[in-house]
Amino acid sequence: MIEERDKFVLNHNRDLRRRELESQKIALQKETETQLAAYETEKTNAEAQYDALTAAFDAYSGDIKDIASGIAAFRVSESASANATILKDLDTFVTQHKSKMAEVTVTKAASQKDRDLEEYNANKDAWNRAKAASDTTKMTGLSKRNQELRDLYEITKDSGKKLQQFSVGGIVALSIH
Numbered sequence: 001m002i003e004e005r006d007k008f009v010l011n012h013n014r015d016l017r018r019r020e021l022e023s024q025k026i027a028l029q030k031e032t033e034t035q036l037a038a039y040e041t042e043k044t045n046a047e048a049q050y051d052a053l054t055a056a057f058d059a060y061s062g063d064i065k066d067i068a069s070g071i072a073a074f075r076v077s078e079s080a081s082a083n084a085t086i087l088k089d090l091d092t093f094v095t096q097h098k099s100k101m102a103e104v105t106v107t108k109a110a111s112q113k114d115r116d117l118e119e120y121n122a123n124k125d126a127w128n129r130a131k132a133a134s135d136t137t138k139m140t141g142l143s144k145r146n147q148e149l150r151d152l153y154e155i156t157k158d159s160g161k162k163l164q165q166f167s168v169g170g171i172v173a174l175s176i177h
Contacts, residue, residue, distance in 0.1 A: 116152070119149065120146055120150075123146050124142075124146070127139055127142040
């Protein structure tokens with residue numbers, strides 16, 4: 001009897017343990033099914049959100065393309081007007097530059113005339129010194145250079161005197177009457 005009772009208790013404990021394990025198994029299966037259902041719901045929600053974001057992005061991309069086209073057209077028109085302004089300013093600058101260069105050329109010509117007048121008069125003095133020293137070679141060279149200067153400024157006759165310059169400009173040849 002003790003053996004039977006022990007056997008009976010052992011079998012009963014086994015049954016209790018089996019029932020307990022079965023209930024744990026069922027609980028785990030229910031938990032797995034619940035988690036799987038939650039996962040599927042989360043997956044479905046994520047896919048729906050992804051689809052919504054993709055649609056929004058596609059709509060946004062279309063808007064951006066329209067905006068980019070508008071900006072490109074604006075840049076082209078602004079560039080055209082800016083280029084026109086730059087060309088107008090460049091023409092103005094070129095005109096002003098030519099005007100200033102003409103003034104510089106006139107000033108340079110006037111200062112060249114002054115230097116030539118000084119050279120002419122210095123050559124006259126040097127010619128007189130060379131004549132006093134009887135240096136005909138030097139006299140010939142000085143006469144030739146002064147003739148070049150007279151030809152340059154269209155002075156037809158050498159009066160034998162130094163040329164003068166008026167205070168307002170210009171060179172005058174003195175002639176003997």
